[in-house]
Amino acid sequence: MSELKFKKNNRVHNFINFIYLPVFFLFFILSLLSGCTETTRNTSGFVLLPSDVIGGLPEEKEFHQALEITEVASAPLNKGDMTRVFVGRRSDFLMRSALDFRIDLPEDAEIVSGVLHLYVLGVSGELPINLSVHMLERNFEETEVTYQRASDGQPWSTPGGDFISEPLGSASFEGNRVDTVVVELDKNALNDYLSTGVIDLPFIILADNQNSYLGLVAREYSPTQPVASRLDLIYKLSGGTTQSLLERRALKDATIAQFDGTTNGDEYLIVGELPSSQVFFAYDLSALPPLAMVNQAQLHLWIAGRAIVDSFHVGVHTAHELSFVPPEELFLGEVRGVGMADSSIIMDVTLAFQRLILEGPGHTGPNYIVLSSFSRINVAGFLGIYPPEAQDIQRRPYLKLVYTDAPEAAKPGK
Numbered sequence: 001m002s003e004l005k006f007k008k009n010n011r012v013h014n015f016i017n018f019i020y021l022p023v024f025f026l027f028f029i030l031s032l033l034s035g036c037t038e039t040t041r042n043t044s045g046f047v048l049l050p051s052d053v054i055g056g057l058p059e060e061k062e063f064h065q066a067l068e069i070t071e072v073a074s075a076p077l078n079k080g081d082m083t084r085v086f087v088g089r090r091s092d093f094l095m096r097s098a099l100d101f102r103i104d105l106p107e108d109a110e111i112v113s114g115v116l117h118l119y120v121l122g123v124s125g126e127l128p129i130n131l132s133v134h135m136l137e138r139n140f141e142e143t144e145v146t147y148q149r150a151s152d153g154q155p156w157s158t159p160g161g162d163f164i165s166e167p168l169g170s171a172s173f174e175g176n177r178v179d180t181v182v183v184e185l186d187k188n189a190l191n192d193y194l195s196t197g198v199i200d201l202p203f204i205i206l207a208d209n210q211n212s213y214l215g216l217v218a219r220e221y222s223p224t225q226p227v228a229s230r231l232d233l234i235y236k237l238s239g240g241t242t243q244s245l246l247e248r249r250a251l252k253d254a255t256i257a258q259f260d261g262t263t264n265g266d267e268y269l270i271v272g273e274l275p276s277s278q279v280f281f282a283y284d285l286s287a288l289p290p291l292a293m294v295n296q297a298q299l300h301l302w303i304a305g306r307a308i309v310d311s312f313h314v315g316v317h318t319a320h321e322l323s324f325v326p327p328e329e330l331f332l333g334e335v336r337g338v339g340m341a342d343s344s345i346i347m348d349v350t351l352a353f354q355r356l357i358l359e360g361p362g363h364t365g366p367n368y369i370v371l372s373s374f375s376r377i378n379v380a381g382f383l384g385i386y387p388p389e390a391q392d393i394q395r396r397p398y399l400k401l402v403y404t405d406a407p408e409a410a411k412p413g414k
Contacts, residue, residue, distance in 0.1 A: 058295055063399040067282040069388050071269050074276040074324040077375055080142040080254035083221040084121050086379050087205045088129060088213025090309045092261030093274065093380045095213055096160060097205040098140055100252040101231045104199055108238040111194065114185035116169065117230040118216050123175065124310065125212025132170040133183050134163040135193060136202035142252035160258065161204045173214060215310065218253050229253065257380045264384060268304040271314055272382030273373040280322055280368040283399055291406035294354055299347040299369065302395035305384035312338045312381045313374035316352045320365050327375035335374050338383055347371065
């Protein structure tokens with residue numbers, strides 16, 4: 001019995017030694033390091049740094065007063081580079097799809113039949129959705145066309161497109177697990193149009209006026225694959241009987257959209273795709289220590305209203321003047337999606353502030369953080385945010401910064 005007790009106590013003693021020795025060794029190493037370093041305690045443990053480079057621990061500061069918060073509007077933007085084209089209506093937003101096909105038929109060719117295939121990527125609203133295809137009386141530029149103009153400097157005679165009122169064809173999208181709309185086109189109208197020797201065949205697609213819309217595959221959807229709306233023309237040569245097929249994918253496609261409502265822009269700040277507007281924020285950072293590093297910056301905003309078509313995303317740019325930032329400008333940081341249930345958003349503007357600080361020594365003008373719609377995704381819609389003079393002070397925008405003071409060795413005179 002005593003031998004068993006001795007063995008048990010011996011095992012316990014060895015186990016204690018096994019735990020104690022590494023812990024003792026760790027504290028021994030820390031004590032050696034403390035002879036050549038300064039130890040700063042924080043909630044995460046120990047921070048060991050040479051004594052001549054110790055800086056302050058991260059601090060948090062809120063800015064509830066901005067130097068300037070300004071909304072800057074723009075003319076409606078072109079939507080020719082999206083991966084989808086839209087047709088239909090959502091609330092106060094009317095959308096139409098413009099398509100163009102390059103046709104190179106023999107001079108004596110006669111159209112036997114024409115069929116347009118539209119590939120559906122998304123649908124919203126009640127079904128069915130009735131579509132009509134019309135011949136455009138003038139062509140358009142994919143990267144310039146809007147609801148108001150066919151190209152830069154070339155307005156439509158009638159906003160929304162100059163097209164022949166008589167449909168070239170029509171079809172109804174029922175849903176029922178079918179993702180393709182097939183539209184049979186009037187062969188006589190096609191022959192009359194192509195007999196003039198033109199090589200471009202521009203269409204516009206309209207939907208009936210119910211509150212529904214379709215998202216269709218655009219040619220940008222898969223640049224490495226021949227995916228887009230497809231036109232099949234079966235033709236024969238004059239006097240002949242042999243029929244041939246000419247298959248063409250859309251050469252150009254774009255959404256043109258119109259907003260017929262109001263935004264309450266006199267009460268709120270509007271970040272919009274249609275109507276197109278951005279909000280510029282400028283803050284006085286002179287209260288920060290010289291050479292301080294911004295570790296995190298967040299812009300806190302409260303949503304006063306919204307109009308979302310399909311989806312709405314916002315991102316952040318920087319600017320040095322109150323001028324609308326072109327949509328091809330890259331965002332700094334992640335893009336933020338806004339949902340119908342969101343009452344507020346927090347935008348991470350860390351990279352934007354760091355860029356402005358880095359640019360600071362060579363720039364003496366204003367520095368702006370710009371909140372903008374993500375034009376590559378948003379076809380239309382807007383977001384209304386509460387302004388700095390909102391009656392409810394809890395809903396006024398503010399900036400929160402987490403920054404670190406510069407190390408002592410990096411400060412002037414050190």
